[in-house]
Amino acid sequence: MFADLRARARARLEPAHWDFYAGGAGAERTVHGNEEAFERIRLVPRVLRATGPRDLRTTLFGTELAAPILVAPTAFHRLAHPDGELATARGAAAAGSVLVVSMAATMPVEAIAAEAGAWWFQLYVQPDREFTAALVRRVEAAGCRALVVTADSPVFGRRERDHRHGFHDLPTGLVCENMRDATGAVRAIAMDARLGWDGIDWLRGITGLPIVLKGVLHPADAELAVEHGVSGLLVSNHGGRQLDGAIASIDALPAVAKAVGGRLPVLVDGGIRCGADIVAALALGADGVLVGRPVLWGLAVDGARGVQDVLSLLEDDLDRALALVGARRPADVTPDLVAWR
Template sequence: MDAITNVCEYESLAKEKLTKMVYDYFASGAEDQWTLAENRNAFSRILFRPRILIDVSKIDITTSVLGFNISMPIMIAPTAMQKMAHPQGEYATARAASAAGTIMTLSSWSTSSVEEVASTGPGIRFFQLYVYKDRNVVTQLVKRAERAGFKAIALTVDTPRLGRRESDIKNRFVLPSYLTLKNFQGLDLGKMDKSNDSGLASYVAGQIDRALSWKDVKWLQTITSLPILVKGVLTAEDARLAVQAGVAGIIVSNHGARQLDYVPATISALEEVVKAAQGRIPVFLDGGVRRGTDVFKALALGASGIFIGRPVVFSLAVDGEAGVKKVLQMLRDEFELTMALSGCRSLKEITRNHIVTDWDAPHSLPAPRL
């Protein structure tokens, strides 16, 4: 593992270790996978405008999210069924996040329950929520997350139906028989039936509420005192509605490019959402982050922090808890170096002027003197 020098190297190693069905489930996107590639490519089109001759001997990358102090603006996104990647699954990820002093978000569709993850020890944890047709299931789940010490709910709002993931259809993806969706085990909802296409798509069609709307956000606020983040916003219009609904924050997300193909990369949609939020609530980003430079670019465009998903499951597959720890450390080190080389000593010094994007007007230079 000493030979691994960047986050992307874990993916090819994970591909060697995982079955085709499991690797494809974690790696693939929807339909033509244009957005999957664009989530990465869009970062590469944003360039730096570094400032020089600034004393960067001390750099502070700590921040706070919803009032919780964390070591860096890099957090863990919810990714489902992590025991498909490694026997320790969400346990290992929870311990790695805690050791790194950052936040882990647990998926509704985790292969370890909220109680099991809480049993790994202290840590700041958020719970990602899918809204099931049976609201009693949702209420039970939210109450369990509260009791287990989870600090916020990340409500996924971009999945009234599952996106068309052709790899899963070809592979007839199904949760391996030795695993269950642990949070639903006692509710007869923990297993996934085999299907002629994707077992997950069939499961979602049967259980997830397609009628989910803004009034359900209001309903959720009546059953929990936890702050609610809305995950899956890509437009200014929805950002304004989120602010009006009184949510605690927004996660700009296209579900890892797994839902609607040909939506913009999250980094391309970020600034529009940030401007619409007008500083009233924090805006976060997930999707495509593989380098510390990506983290800096997101913060320069107004994000309060970022979440990583695939790098976690791939590093988990390769080296368990140690792999996830190493991914978090590499991103942290790269981000700190990017700050130093850009002339920024704290997160508040990272500004829009530190980057140039392909949608910016050209910088006008003063006319040279004769």
């Protein structure tokens, strides 16, 4: 559905910047696997269901969305457009979506918040807990409604495209604005291989925000997440950017959703490109989906309007897909509407 937009975005971006957005770890088997997994899923529609006009609205953590489609956290939006995350925030707000702001954003959260509707913040818990706590207080003060805590990154994945281009630092004038400490110095984002479940317990102790744990692929981890009191799960393999060879997110979703058993919301990202993909995710246990790379393509091509267009197109396609499978609302999508090839 987005092939033309993808090509136009690639033509506009510097090759190194395109490869940063498009690429993943290792041989990129998981990058490609996320989309290919949907090719093995087929929908089994019901007929004569009298759906009438569809109602796509979804509520997550007290926030109503126009549809169960959120903007995934992705880094360095000013590589795609001069307004960076400000444009993304405007586009997401216009579409009635929730923006998940990356910790590696190139605009400060206060400026993003001024342009956004509802927004969440993606967090890597840093080895310096005092700095992490200060950042949490900062995003709380700016109006953040949930923390999306990335759990799948004890180390950085090796991204061959970035090494080929020598792309290890942002261009002059761009920094991770939300990594500034009290002195104004910009810290590097640190991965912490020592982080364990006690880190989630600590985080719950310093904030009242809902915590969505991102990067869960194994059902045993889903059970542990529930035990440790998280508010939601995001089934994700980091867009294939960490462990090459990891299971596709949509393939991991059913077991994770079964382990959770409806006790908390389950979201999924990775490879979602059309309304039928969203219906498949809902049928397999998701309460909503997050979309990353297509949003960046829209941003590169037409700024805030491009972001809005991507989200609106997905919403329209979801509306059509719901009608065609015989569902009026996302909650009406049931497991019997999917089959595996």
